[in-house]
Amino acid sequence: MSQPTHTTERPAVQAPAHPPKPRRPMPLAARILLRTAHVLLLPAVLIGLYAYSTATSGSYYTPTPGLIADAFAELWFSERLLVDVIPSLIRLLTGFTIAAVTGVCLGVVLGVSKGVRATLEPVLEFLRAIPPPVLIPLMILLVGIDDSMKILVIVSGCVWPVLLNTVEGVRAVDPVLADTARCYGLRTTTRLRVLVLRSASPQIMAGLRLALALAIILMVISEMFASSSGLGFAIVQFQRTFAIPEMWAGMVLLGLVGFALTAVFGLVEGRVLRWYRGLRAANRGE
Amino acid sequence: MLKVTALQKIYNGGASAVEAVRDLTFELAEGELVCLVGPSGCGKTTLLKCIAGLMPPTSGTVELAGDSVTAPPPDMAVVFQEYGRSLFAWMSVRANVELPLKEKKLPKERRRELVAQSLEAVGLTAFADSYPWQLSGGMQQRVAIARAVAYEPKVLLMDEPFAAVDAQTRADLEDLIRNIWQRLGVTVLFVTHDIDEAVYLGERVLVLSSSPTVVQDDITVDLPAERDQLTTRQDERFTELRARVYAQIQQAKNSAAPAAAH
Ligand SMILES: Nc1ncnc2c1ncn2[C@@H]1O[C@H](COP(=O)(O)OP(=O)(O)OP(=O)(O)O)[C@@H](O)[C@H]1O
Ligand SMILES: [Mg+2]
Numbered sequence: 001m002s003q004p005t006h007t008t009e010r011p012a013v014q015a016p017a018h019p020p021k022p023r024r025p026m027p028l029a030a031r032i033l034l035r036t037a038h039v040l041l042l043p044a045v046l047i048g049l050y051a052y053s054t055a056t057s058g059s060y061y062t063p064t065p066g067l068i069a070d071a072f073a074e075l076w077f078s079e080r081l082l083v084d085v086i087p088s089l090i091r092l093l094t095g096f097t098i099a100a101v102t103g104v105c106l107g108v109v110l111g112v113s114k115g116v117r118a119t120l121e122p123v124l125e126f127l128r129a130i131p132p133p134v135l136i137p138l139m140i141l142l143v144g145i146d147d148s149m150k151i152l153v154i155v156s157g158c159v160w161p162v163l164l165n166t167v168e169g170v171r172a173v174d175p176v177l178a179d180t181a182r183c184y185g186l187r188t189t190t191r192l193r194v195l196v197l198r199s200a201s202p203q204i205m206a207g208l209r210l211a212l213a214l215a216i217i218l219m220v221i222s223e224m225f226a227s228s229s230g231l232g233f234a235i236v237q238f239q240r241t242f243a244i245p246e247m248w249a250g251m252v253l254l255g256l257v258g259f260a261l262t263a264v265f266g267l268v269e270g271r272v273l274r275w276y277r278g279l280r281a282a283n284r285g286e
Numbered sequence: 287m288l289k290v291t292a293l294q295k296i297y298n299g300g301a302s303a304v305e306a307v308r309d310l311t312f313e314l315a316e317g318e319l320v321c322l323v324g325p326s327g328c329g330k331t332t333l334l335k336c337i338a339g340l341m342p343p344t345s346g347t348v349e350l351a352g353d354s355v356t357a358p359p360p361d362m363a364v365v366f367q368e369y370g371r372s373l374f375a376w377m378s379v380r381a382n383v384e385l386p387l388k389e390k391k392l393p394k395e396r397r398r399e400l401v402a403q404s405l406e407a408v409g410l411t412a413f414a415d416s417y418p419w420q421l422s423g424g425m426q427q428r429v430a431i432a433r434a435v436a437y438e439p440k441v442l443l444m445d446e447p448f449a450a451v452d453a454q455t456r457a458d459l460e461d462l463i464r465n466i467w468q469r470l471g472v473t474v475l476f477v478t479h480d481i482d483e484a485v486y487l488g489e490r491v492l493v494l495s496s497s498p499t500v501v502q503d504d505i506t507v508d509l510p511a512e513r514d515q516l517t518t519r520q521d522e523r524f525t526e527l528r529a530r531v532y533a534q535i536q537q538a539k540n541s542a543a544p545a546a547a548h
């Protein structure tokens with residue numbers, strides 16, 4: 001349709017001959033290398049600054065990076081890994097998973113049904129207002145001081161961002177799309193799977209991201225009470241026994257755990273929300 | 287086949303009530319292709335949603351093959367005016383077209399065949415694996431049309447389905463709709479604001495008045511069944527019919543003017 005003989009009211013839609021191909025600007029290895037350098041630059045500078053200030057001041061409470069690294073290697077590449085780190089991580093992931101499943105399921109029910117929402121909302125608002133750490137004394141009485149207490153604390157805090165975001169996402173399902181699904185006779189299960197959950201997925205993922213950060217905090221806090229193992233417990237114990245480099249090594253490990261979990265989450269999110277990124281980019285005209 | 291009786295729809299949104307449709311009565315015979323024209327805002331989309339069972343009318347009834355429509359009936363496909371919002375952004379074009387067929391539990395072979403045929407018919411074969419947001423508005427509209435066509439419905443409702451495509455594609459799609467209609471014997475209700483299109487496509491043209499809406503005129507298009515973009519549009523009868531529809535629409539607009547003035 002390139003000949004100018006055909007004038008139309010609207011500009012003709014010029015369809016490219018092939019669907020757009022994904023861009024490939026650089027070989028993979030080079031990209032990874034560049035990205036790594038990019039990521040590591042600022043941490044390297046910060047560690048350097050810290051090393052400089054500790055070397056000049058020499059305070060007992062701020063050991064040099066070398067001392068912290070030694071403590072780190074000695075501590076965490078030992079059986080403490082099995083005693084403290086792994087159980088902590090298992091509790092963290094269990095709590096997070098339970099909170100995610102509960103939050104999404106309840107959120108879908110609340111988002112779909114106005115009646116349920118009206119009934120439950122006041123109660124939920126109240127429960128949400130309770131800071132999870134204050135539940136610890138109660139839970140110690142109710143379920144004891146074992147793993148289930150700690151998992152419950154994590155769940156009780158993490159469930160809210162997932163729940164509220166899911167409700168919001170489900171309520172925001174496009175009415176035209178919902179009509180389309182009804183017209184084409186999509187059954188309830190299909191509708192949940194391909195319409196409700198997928199179109200709410202940006203909000204659900206945002207809720208899960210918040211929940212993950214909360215889960216780490218609550219894991220540590222729950223281990224600071226009436227506990228005999230775990231990362232939170234270990235850090236408090238080091239502090240009380242003035243094992244300062246070890247205390248620092250615990251903090252560094254926590255930071256790394258958080259970083260790794262967020263990175264893994266980011267990968268999953270990138271896959272799940274690929275369409276959403278594309279859609280937003282298309283709307284912005286990129 | 288499709289019978290609309292004394293249909294009225296009042297929207298009770300918030301403080302004020304809007305009477306979108308006052309009193310519509312008409313009937314479509316099985317296998318008929320009817321075009322619906324009317325001024326913007328006269329309630330064409332409202333009517334279509336009531337027919338599709340997506341919205342209960344305030345009063346009056348919709349009957350499909352003798353049964354009262356209260357929920358979306360099976361074997362009915364709808365192409366929505368907001369075509370872009372009616373596609374699943376997280377699914378490829380192919381998956382969008384295939385989804386209703388999967389839900390109908392068609393065997394895989396048949397599904398593949400229908401998807402390929404319908405995408406071919408709307409000229410989007412090369413874009414089967416693209417996502418809707420990678421396509422232009424007109425292409426998205428064609429995906430929605432392909433989905434409706436692949437569904438092989440008995441009744442096809444289309445709400446200004448060619449609004450976003452260029453003139454050439456529009457002509458091709460018009461012929462496609464007539465072709466499918468002749469081949470499959472579907473009953474089609476086609477909303478358009480384009481008078482030429484209504485006359486070219488339809489066996490009948492229903493003209494709606496402006497709000498409060500009634501059927502202003504019901505014009506039978508007595509053009510030969512085989513239509514051609516060039517010869518049909520030059521036909522003397524075509525010009526006559528076109529003029530009549532045009533006059534009716536003008537009248538519909540003007541008659542509403544005093545009502546809208548106060
Ligand atoms: N959900 C709604 N709530 C309240 N009023 C509505 C709603 N939907 C439509 N209306 C009103 O009903 C009337 C008819 O709207 P409708 O969308 O059916 O018109 P239409 O004929 O399809 O117009 P167009 O040709 O512009 O698509 C309009 O006055 C509109 O403001
Ligand atoms: Mg409309």
